[in-house]
Amino acid sequence: EPEVTQTPxxxxxxxxxxxxxRCVPISNHLYFYWYRQILGQKVEFLVSFYNNEIxxxxxxxxxxxxxxxxxxxxxxxKIRSTKLEDSAMYFCASSExxxxxQYFGPGTRLTVT
Amino acid sequence: AQKVTxxxxxxxxxxxxxxxxxxxxxxxxxxxxxxxxxxxxxGELVFLIRRNSFDEQNEISGxxxxxxxxxxxxxxxxxxASQVVDSAVYFCALSEARGxxxxxxxxxxxxxxxxxxx
Numbered sequence: 177e178p179e180v181t182q183t184p185x186x187x188x189x190x191x192x193x194x195x196x197x198r199c200v201p202i203s204n205h206l207y208f209y210w211y212r213q214i215l216g217q218k219v220e221f222l223v224s225f226y227n228n229e230i231x232x233x234x235x236x237x238x239x240x241x242x243x244x245x246x247x248x249x250x251x252x253x254k255i256r257s258t259k260l261e262d263s264a265m266y267f268c269a270s271s272e273x274x275x276x277x278q279y280f281g282p283g284t285r286l287t288v289t
Numbered sequence: 290a291q292k293v294t295x296x297x298x299x300x301x302x303x304x305x306x307x308x309x310x311x312x313x314x315x316x317x318x319x320x321x322x323x324x325x326x327x328x329x330x331x332g333e334l335v336f337l338i339r340r341n342s343f344d345e346q347n348e349i350s351g352x353x354x355x356x357x358x359x360x361x362x363x364x365x366x367x368x369x370a371s372q373v374v375d376s377a378v379y380f381c382a383l384s385e386a387r388g389x390x391x392x393x394x395x396x397x398x399x400x401x402x403x404x405x406x407x
Contacts, residue, residue: 221394280334
């Protein structure tokens with residue numbers, strides 16, 4: 177069964193460093209998303225991506241964040257200068273159709289020290 | 290703005306008991322979609338069900354059932370004859386339909402932690 181994959185599973189970085197989180201969505205899906213979950217809290221939307229451009233972003237998704245689909249398979253989230261409060265689990269998701277169910281990857285746990 | 294509320298933060302049951310999770314949502318849209326996701330201790334988010342706002346037919350799938358009441362803006366979820374493997378955090382989520390090609394973000398509730406004891 178197709179699934180969303182994410183790498184790395186855990187990333188530890190120092191404050192101020194750049195990180196890139198990688199995702200491979202399900203191959204025939206057209207809509208891509210990033211969410212984050214701070215430990216013990218709710219899952220929060222960051223950004224949605226369709227047709228090679230951002231379709232919506234949340235207030236969290238400020239200038240420090242960017243997304244890219246560099247080739248036909250990968251979907252990346254870059255944080256340019258990490259802050260302590262960026263420590264969270266980051267989930268990538270994809271869906272085949274608009275308003276369809278979103279399938280989530282296993283997440284990348286980002287720890288900023 | 291859309292909002293999802295799961296008033297129960299934690300529910301503890303003994304195996305084989307039924308457990309019902311409450312979800313109340315707010316939206317100004319007439320067309321929207323509701324979801325339940327399960328997050329087991331391993332951390333991944335597992336899709337369980339999707340319902341659109343025009344489909345109030347309740348459904349049973351194995352030990353899971355859902356009760357969608359548009360009049361009260363509720364989308365409750367029941368696990369019948371719970372098992373230890375059902376122990377997880379369960380999230381209710383809402384997506385508003387958009388006419389544009391923009392992807393529809395999910396707005397999640399705070400989650401309900403279910404602990405099933407043997």
